[in-house]
Amino acid sequence: MEIVxxxxxxxxxGVKRATQMAFEAADKGGLTYTLGPIIHSPQVVQRLEELGxxxxxxxxxxxxxxxxxxxxxxxxxxxxxAVQKQLEIVDATCPFVKKAQEHVKxxxxxxxxxxxxxxxxxxxxxxxxxxxxxxxxxxGSGEEASTLPKMKKIGIVAQTTQSxxxxxxxxxxxxxxxxxxxxxxxxxxxTAVRQEEAKALAGQVNCMIVIGGYNSxxxxxxxxxxxxxxxxxxxxxxxxxxxxxxxxxVNRVGVTAGASTPKWLIDEVIERIKKLDNEKNG
Numbered sequence: 289m290e291i292v293x294x295x296x297x298x299x300x301x302g303v304k305r306a307t308q309m310a311f312e313a314a315d316k317g318g319l320t321y322t323l324g325p326i327i328h329s330p331q332v333v334q335r336l337e338e339l340g341x342x343x344x345x346x347x348x349x350x351x352x353x354x355x356x357x358x359x360x361x362x363x364x365x366x367x368x369x370a371v372q373k374q375l376e377i378v379d380a381t382c383p384f385v386k387k388a389q390e391h392v393k394x395x396x397x398x399x400x401x402x403x404x405x406x407x408x409x410x411x412x413x414x415x416x417x418x419x420x421x422x423x424x425x426x427x428g429s430g431e432e433a434s435t436l437p438k439m440k441k442i443g444i445v446a447q448t449t450q451s452x453x454x455x456x457x458x459x460x461x462x463x464x465x466x467x468x469x470x471x472x473x474x475x476x477x478x479t480a481v482r483q484e485e486a487k488a489l490a491g492q493v494n495c496m497i498v499i500g501g502y503n504s505x506x507x508x509x510x511x512x513x514x515x516x517x518x519x520x521x522x523x524x525x526x527x528x529x530x531x532x533x534x535x536x537x538v539n540r541v542g543v544t545a546g547a548s549t550p551k552w553l554i555d556e557v558i559e560r561i562k563k564l565d566n567e568k569n570g
Contacts, residue, residue, distance in 0.1 A: 289565040290540045291558055292493060294485050298554055300478040300547035302382025302448075303327050306359035307550075309380040314339040319353025323366055324411055326358045326380065327548040328504035331526065347373060354378060359548075360411045361385045363418035384448045385412055388474040389419045395443030396421040400470060403427060403436065405458045406447025410505055413447050430457030433465075442466040448476040449506040449547075451483070478547065479506055483513050486544045490514040493542035495534055496521040499557050500546025507546025514544070526553060527560035535564055 299307070310326045320341045325333045333343060344350065347369050354376040357367070361381040370377050381389075392402055402424040406413040417424050427433045442462050446455045452475055462469050490496045496514045500507025502525055511523035522534055535541065541561060545554050 289535065289538060289561075291561055292489060292540065292542050293554070293558065294482075294489050294542070294544035296478070296482045296485055297499075297543065297545040298547075298549050298551055300476065300482075302359050302384060302476070303547050306380035306382065307332060309378055310336055310341065310356050311339070313354055313356055313378050314341050316354075320356065321350065321353060322356040322358055323347070323362050323370075324358045324360070326356060328360075328501040328507075328546075329548040329550060329553075330501055330503075331553060332548070332550055347375075350375065357381050358411070359385070361389060361415035362411075363415050364389075365418060381415075382448065382476075384474065384476045385415070388416050388445045388448065388472070391443070391445050391472045391474065392416055392424070393419040393421075395445075395470060395472075396424075398443075400441045400443030401425070401439045401466075403433065403442055403444045403458065403462060404447070405444065405450050405455050407505060410447060412449075416445065416447070427458055429454060430461045433458040433461035436462070436465050439466045440468070442469045444469060444471045445474045447505075448474060449479045449509065450475055451509075452480060482506075482544070482547070483510060486510050486514050486542075487517055489542040489544065490516075490518040490521065493518060493540045494520065494538040495540075496542045496544070497530070497557065497561070498523045498544055498546070499525070499554055500549045501525060504546045504548050507549070510544060510546055514542075518542070524557070527556040530557065530560050530564065532564045532568065535561070535568065 356378045408426040496518045498511040515521040
């Protein structure tokens with residue numbers, strides 16, 4: 289059985305940077321925390337916890353130590369609280385997310401009502417929204433954007449893992465809502481490239497394995513994109529989730545992984561697939 293690994297499977301630039309910063313902070317010792325999970329990979333979070341890095345939901349009761357800002361970023365209030373408490377801050381916010389936060393802030397100050405394209409429950413979006421001073425709306429699709437009220441000026445940014453097509457649909461609807469709109473394309477290229485690559489691979493194999501945290505938005509989207517072309521697409525978190533039945537009558541398997549998936553997890557999955565294949569062929 290041939291196993292084909294997508295070229296851009298695994299850590300994107302922002303996640304790689306955040307993870308490196310977190311492990312470097314852990315190596316220094318002392319009280320070290322992350323505000324929320326550093327990335328959407330329970331396995332990486334667990335490794336950091338083993339090194340003494342505790343995951344916090346908030347800063348209540350914390351008066352000293354180092355706080356690492358996760359790759360998705362945090363709200364402006366949380367950041368301000370860390371500053372006021374004089375905690376040492378390691379800001380591992382992805383630079384692309386940081387850019388979206390800055391655009392929201394500047395558009396808001398310039399008198400624009402804000403539209404953020406993304407998932408309202410996602411921590412990245414909650415962080416981006418918090419940098420707005422005036423009205424801000426979160427929409428997940430063009431259909432949702434069609435219900436927005438009329439506004440004078442609309443500023444638009446997107447969650448970094450959104451598809452360009454979705455941003456485009458929202459922009460088209462917003463053109464009907466305001467006399468002036470200003471759009472910043474804050475989608476990370478790595479997301480679009482990864483999805484296109486996964487689509488191409490899904491069309492060339494008999495089975496597709498997508499590795500990544502079940503809480504990872506970009507991994508879920510990768511699995512959806514692949515499933516459209518290859519019905520035998522399976523989203524797994526670790527090698528233990530693989531089922532030998534998936535590979536019956538399969539001679540070519542495609543493997544890709546979300547932006548928060550470490551290389552060692554991908555390697556484990558590939559080794560497990562090889563082992564299952566060897567067992568099948570006796």
